[in-house]
Amino acid sequence: MNRDAKRQAILDAAYRLFRMHGFDGTSISEITTQVGGSKATIYCHFPTKEVLFVECMTAAVEGYITGAVAQLDASGTDPGAALREFGEKILSFGASPDMVAVRHVSIAEASRSGIGKLFFAKIVALRTHVAALLSKFMASGALRADDADFAATQLRALLEVELLEPLLLHVREGLPDEKEIALAADRAVAAFLKAYEPDRR
């Protein structure tokens, strides 16, 4: 195995364990037994446990935004259809067990090495993309003209409230099925559209 491949294997195993059991709940020895080799090998790639943690969580969070932005389709002309489709995709992505776990750890270890700040920055980046789409609809008169960034924030809140909080609080587990996701996206987008429909006078 290559040096880089080894390094990546360590990161992968560490990511999986950190994601499942958090920072304190994961021991270096555990990582070595998963990835093979010995502790010394890990400490020749990463100076401390915390550096290893930050590095693999950073990569995971980077993947989060990349995957989410890919769901955005700016070609539509009807806000309802476009937002519903985006909402379903983003929910089935963001409510997946992996992503819930990443989010969980990001909050739990928020004060450790700025992993929370990083996660927040990624959310802001995603919001910017959504805001651009909303801006387009506002310019065309399909939506009421208003602060597009803030509208994107509210849309995210409406999308996430129904499914994400129960998952984060471990009240339910597993990926909700398609019907449920579609329903949640529908209810959120419906409220959002009413809140941002063009003024009727």
Added chain:
Amino acid sequence: MNRDAKRQAILDAAYRLFRMHGFDGTSISEITTQVGGSKATIYCHFPTKEVLFVECMTAAVEGYITGAVAQLDASGTDPGAALREFGEKILSFGASPDMVAVRHVSIAEASRSGIGKLFFAKIVALRTHVAALLSKFMASGALRADDADFAATQLRALLEVELLEPLLLHVREGLPDEKEIALAADRAVAAFLKAYEPDRR
């Protein structure tokens, strides 16, 4: 000091430390130095560290809902004014450093002894109260008739999204000032009212 008083003193000190540093970050010895006495005393009141944790977090979460419901004033007749007032109160309460810390720990230790489930149950209880208020407005025609429970959920999402997430992710600290809270409540309630205004036709 009374036996009950001692027990309460232990709970208070433990609560403060757990709230600040989480479960793993707090040691029993630390609690003893804060409360006086020795470890043996703690272990004669609580069988394990986890039981102590659950007991004081449970009390804290109970207080959460009690304090929040007390903010509800069902006497008003104008939804905008009533919800804005409720929103401001609930935000300045829920965004306080103590409550943010409780929420933080509730998520971080969600899988430990069902503290997450308990927290969720309390949120549902609060939602029920808000839904009753919304129902009243829906019945009077001040709001569009719809699922009041779900409307309360969406209202909470809109209220919390602007201030709470940055606090949970440690992107900002301290209690936001009154102006900011009023603004956040205003924006959330404005969107909510638009989404739930009676149909005009």
Added chain:
DNA sequence: GCAAAAATGTACTGAACGGTACGGTTTTTT
């Protein structure tokens, strides 16, 4: 005032963990 119950201090156990040392082995590079 006395007996029972509870609180206290100290010292300890046993286990887990992060991180290091080191000598032998494999892999890569030149």
Added chain:
DNA sequence: AAAAAACCGTACCGTTCAGTACATTTTTGC
């Protein structure tokens, strides 16, 4: 093939921690 780098296993160090044992003192109930 030789030299260099990376890898491996094992043993170890120092520390921290939950929880216990026990003898002593304080508080409480009658």
